[in-house]
Amino acid sequence: xxxxxQPGIRFVTATELMTIYADKAMTRSFRQEDLVGFARSxxxxxxxxxxDGYTLSxxxxxxxxxxxxxxxxxxxxxxxxxxxxxxxxPARTYAPSTGGTRSSSFRWSAFAQAVRDTSDYCRTSHRVPxxxxxxxxxxxxxxxxxxxxxxxxxLASGKTPSDxxxxxxxxxxxxxxxxxxxxxxxxxxxxxGFHAPRIMELARLQAWTLKPAVFQR
Numbered sequence: 001x002x003x004x005x006q007p008g009i010r011f012v013t014a015t016e017l018m019t020i021y022a023d024k025a026m027t028r029s030f031r032q033e034d035l036v037g038f039a040r041s042x043x044x045x046x047x048x049x050x051x052d053g054y055t056l057s058x059x060x061x062x063x064x065x066x067x068x069x070x071x072x073x074x075x076x077x078x079x080x081x082x083x084x085x086x087x088x089x090p091a092r093t094y095a096p097s098t099g100g101t102r103s104s105s106f107r108w109s110a111f112a113q114a115v116r117d118t119s120d121y122c123r124t125s126h127r128v129p130x131x132x133x134x135x136x137x138x139x140x141x142x143x144x145x146x147x148x149x150x151x152x153x154x155l156a157s158g159k160t161p162s163d164x165x166x167x168x169x170x171x172x173x174x175x176x177x178x179x180x181x182x183x184x185x186x187x188x189x190x191x192x193g194f195h196a197p198r199i200m201e202l203a204r205l206q207a208w209t210l211k212p213a214v215f216q217r
Contacts, residue, residue: 021213024054029081035068036156039149046142047173048211057211058173059087059128062145065152070119072155073112088127089208093201094140101137104166110135111164115148128208141208142169174204 003009012020030038038061041049049056056064063085071079096102106114114134121129132144139147146169154161178184180200182193 020216022216024214024216025056025060025084026086028054029083030064031081032068032078032156035064035082036153039065039152039156042149042169043146043153043167044170046145046169046171047175050212054214055211056084057209058145058171059089059208060084060211062128062141062208063087063122065145065148066115066119066122069115069148069152069155073116078156085122086126087122087209089206090128090130090141091202091205092130093205094131094138094142096140097138102166103137105163106134106137106166108161108164111147111151114144118144139166140169142171143167145169171208173207173210176210177203177207 004011038049038056042058042061042065046058048058049061064082067085068079068082071082111134114132118129118132128141130141131138132141133139143166146167147164150167151161151164177200180195180197182195184200185194185196
């Protein structure tokens with residue numbers, strides 16, 4: 001009663017919180033100039049982005065750029081708008097194939113096919129893929145996103161590449177997830193020395209979906 005009686009205090013239910021902190025990004029339509037801005041950002045750091053009244057996770061941007069590029073490849077023109085596709089993060093940490101090559105560039109046709117395949121995968125699996133294949137070579141989702149973003153920016157400026165330069169992605173969203181250690185699990189319910197590296201690995205992978213909630217007044 002004392003807390004409720006204070007000025008500006010309001011008690012809400014869990015259902016009401018879904019409205020108060022509604023994800024406005026899910027109802028927005030993003031134009032090409034919006035996507036170019038997102039593409040420039042993820043070439044520096046792959047993490048959430050704070051914008052005007054809404055936020056985007058790294059997974060949101062992954063889906064937006066992939067879908068917009070796939071549509072461009074199919075139609076040879078940009079869609080007037082692209083919507084966010086809800087995606088989970090990858091299921092496992094990327095590991096390059098044994099003895100695999102690491103090309104510095106790819107033929108445009110091979111990269112375009114990889115974008116189409118990735119868009120199809122996201123649509124059917126509803127998550128960021130563990131890896132993206134370009135011909136016989138795999139890329140981490142972070143490297144793919146950075147490479148996609150650079151290519152997206154080039155195409156949006158009117159450049160038509162014959163080759164796509166590989167870019168290294170800097171996935172930093174996982175800095176908000178603690179490293180696994182016994183100290184992290186020092187609750188009475190856990191046995192002494194308990195730790196869960198696989199759970200924390202999954203938490204770092206799911207940080208692709210991390211973004212701040214925005215209070216809707």
